Amino acid sequence: MKDPSLKPYKNVVLLHYASIGFLMPLFNLYLSNQLGFTNTQVGLVLSVSPIVALFSQPFWGMATDYTRKMKEVLLVVLSASCLLGLLFVFKKSFSMTFLHYAAFSFFFTSIIPQMDGIILWKLNQSDGVSYGQIRYLGSIGFALASLAMGFIVDLTHINAIFLFYGIAALVAILVLHRMDGQAEVVKGQLGNDLRNLFRVKEYHLLLLVQFLLIGTSFGSGNYLGLYLQERGQTIAIIGFVFFFMAFIEIPFMVKARAIIQSVGAPRVLLLCTVVSTAKLYVFSLDIPVFLLILSTAAQSVVVGLSFPTVVEYIRAIVAPTVLTTAISIYNAVSYSLANWLFILLAGKLSDRSGFQGMFKTFSYISLLGILAAAALLAFTRVRRAPGDA
Template identity: 30%
Template sequence: MHNLQVKRHYTALKGFYLFAFLGTGSIIPLLSMYLTKEQHVSGSQVGLIMSLGPIVMIFFQPFWGMLSDYTQKTKSLLAVCTSVTGVIGLGYILFESFPLFILVAACFAAFQSAIIPLSDSISLRYTQQTNGNYGGIRLFGSLGFGIAVFVMGQVTNQLYPIHVIFIFGCAFLCMAAILASQMPGQQKTKTKINIRKGFRELISNKPFLIFMIVTFTSFAPNLANNTYFSLFLDKSGASLSAIGLLFFIGVISEIPFMRFAQKFIDKMGLLTVIMLSGGVSLFRWMLYFTEPSLWIIYATVCLQGVSIGLFIPAALQYVKKITPSHVEATALTMYAAIGNGFGNWFCTFVGGYIFDYVSIFAVYLLFAILSIAGAGLTLYLIKAEKNKHSLHQTAVTFKP
């Protein structure tokens, strides 16, 4: 009976990632096209709408984490936020004015920001309890996103008007919410959670603070690359169909690395795997800065699998390892806020100016410089980990 229950929980976890990323993958990649083609929103207005997501995440992701730690009802909170995200997305169909699109974008981002960190918190906790493989679960997210980008592009190009992305997205996210309710629950602690004290613990945790900077410098450029990669490919001479195919290959290449990430981690260690993924990212950005031939880009697009497919499982496990269990969700949402939120916004924002005033290739020099800084800090953490006293030394002492 126990084995059957574990199997059901793993099925729910995998299904959640698949449908949640099918939902967001249906909406987000084609949102800017919908706004310009069907709603005739200007380019600057589209830029403002698209930039809201990372900014909102900076504030809301830690909020969801602290609320989860306080209520200890992570899966219920996840189910509500996932379904509400899908319903809010329908607002893009219902409304037709720019101010209302701003409102929809802000609300969509606020609830969407809870999906990944809360589901990661549940998955990490359960895989450690059952000696499972987190990467083997998380890869279904990459699979769902890759399928959504490819299929929705074909569907909206040949069969249906582009606004169906919101209908499909809502349906997928509601399905994910149902699966969230079937996820394993968490063991409630008898002691009352002190949110202020927990937050103080995190910001006085030296390895945690340093790793937040590593996330900002090493992982955020990979997210910002989603914004500039199509422009880079276009400038390199790729056709529209080739751009779509390369995006699909890049996302799908993450799957095998996520599947076997735990083997790398067990053999090399968390920080060494993070260093490896950061080094591959650095190589990729430097290569793109040199304005390579199109065939070289084709040959190296799978490096995204190493950069993201190894980093995500290793980084999440490292955050869980260095933070107390009673503030786990808060720590994971802060990690997401730095990488998915502030870091993504910074790289996208600064990259936009570099693109306007220099070139698209120079954007990747920015990414490379950040990656060098991230590699240096990761190396510091590797050395510090060898000295247990240095590893656990706190950065700041707070007085009550």
């Protein structure tokens, strides 16, 4: 049975991921083509976002868990990132772009963990609906936006990515006002639950798995657009590739809970690390472009399964009073610290040995992720952690 109160949550997810689809797939091309930065400079700018998020995400997460004002905190980070994103239309030097992107990232990188927290809080009140059944709308929004943006930029100007990002973010802000988000304040538990959070061994292993999986997969993925451009592809084709990847994610997002319940979260994560490692190695080969584009479907499997699996697993093993903080720390470690290190490394390797050399090196590093996921599976077989089959 459909719950009409979930509609604004679904719309905010759709709009926010659409705003990401308008902005992020072509942002590195803006830095490279419009501002004339080298691959190393592009890597430095992109790497500031995850290192800022390493501090901003836990900050906003604890602010939410302390005040329990979920909607208000989400409104702050969404509004500030909208304004700062629009200001990118003004061309700046490398140092000013670096500082601008750092300020933007302080708010932008915290939107998803804040959004996930308020969605999980709402799902605890709605029977029969999984996180993946809402999150898949983000894949649709990202897919359509990235596809459209490629054609729009080809017809207009690269600065169009900031205009469309701002429009989508503004509409999301308006829809946000229709959401709930004032959780019941539970006094005297937050401090104890935070201490207990760091005693959960499964949580530690999960952070290690995702550090290696997200770091190698997404750190290298930041250069996919530049790699395809080097292989002679247009911006419209690059936009189509991101659309293709996001579109393939959708069925995996929708069916993620059933797969988790069937084989267990640790096995799903082990599968994701294996698929990601294979994808990175294939990217390093000198294969025809159409096969390269088809192989990006492996990234869709990783995203479509790992995102809802991790969120549902965290939901199962941590206390509700620190759920947003736990998700924020997870994002800080995997999408922030790992991205910072691996984006920098990818830029250096790309300048030194080319994109194919970078992908091959990352495929070797990704083997460590397989070992970490196997360790998580072995540990949960002994402990039988909640959420495991």
